[in-house]
Amino acid sequence: MPHTLVVSLSIILAVVLVALIVLVVLVRFFKTRKAKQMQELELLVRRCQRIEQILNTVSDRYLPLTTKLVLVEYLISSLTLIKKHAVETELVKWMPQYLQLFEELKEGQQATLKDKVVSAQQLAQVQQALQALPLLIRGLVGLGVLDKATAKEQVVQIRFSYFLAHHDLLVREAQLDLDIDKKARALEKLRLALVEIEKVGTxxxxxxxIKRLNSIIHRVESELFGKKPRVS
Incomplete structure (x- = not known):
């Protein structure tokens, strides 16, 4: 076999070998990137599901308008991306409702009722949802969706809402006790409600x-112990 032919075959084999190596590397690269993309999309779906759960659990009384606006906007953009990549989730079918809600929120409207907590079970659900929000908000800061200053303000408001929810339930239960003339039991719950709301007194x-609670407490104390209401 002529020397030039051997050299040519060697070069061809080398090129083929390099091409095969490059092909294998590219296949692995795209496979890894696809797997990573799917993981990110699955994480995005779970985050959207968590946001949807929070929106359905927490009434506007406990969810600051700015927080709700950010969550809904992020939900819409995320679902748009999820739909683009044909990832299955029932949340996509609710896009028209989320778009309508977003427009209402931009105009400063609260789209749901400002319902107060009325049971211990509901309180647990609301507080659990509120506890998850700060971590979610910090995640949005990391993604560049929210700036740190706004996030800090929202976390303060969410903490207030956490104690407000317990306050609302205690006040409701106290009123029910007053309706059946259980003043001592009502007074205990009113004092607990005051302790809760004073935790976020700033x-x-x-x-x-706080002013309203003090007034009610003083009135109940007067009726219960025969004292004149103290001036707060």
């Missing part, structure tokens, strides 16, 4: 609640 919204 938040502006708490001032009115």
């Amino acid at each position: 938040v502006t919204q708490s001032e009115v609640l």
Whole structure:
């Protein structure tokens, strides 16, 4: 076999070998990237499901408008991406409702009722959802969806809502006790409600609640112990 032919065959084999190596590397690269992309999309779906659960669990009384707006906007953009990659999730079919809700929120409207917590079970669900929000918000900061200053403000408001929910239930139960003339039991719950809301006493919204609670407590004490209401 002529020397030039041997050299040519060697070069061809080398090129083929290099091409095969490159092909294998590319296949592995795209396979790894596809797997990573699917993991990210699955994580995105779970995050969307968590947001949807929070929106359905927490009424507007406990969910700050800015927080709700950010969550709905992120939900819409995420579901758009999920739909683009043909990932199956029932959340996609609710896109029209989320788009409508987003427009309402942009106009400063609260789209749901400001329902108060009315049972211990509901309180547990609401507080669990609120506990998950700060971590979710920090995640949105990391993604560049929310700036740190706004996130910090929202976390403060969410913490207030956490204690507000317990306050609402205690006040409701106290009123039910007063309706059946169980003043001592009502007074205990009112005092507990005051303790709860004083935990977030630095938040502006708490001032009115604290003043109102003190007034009710003083009135009940007067009726129960025959004392004149103290001036707060």
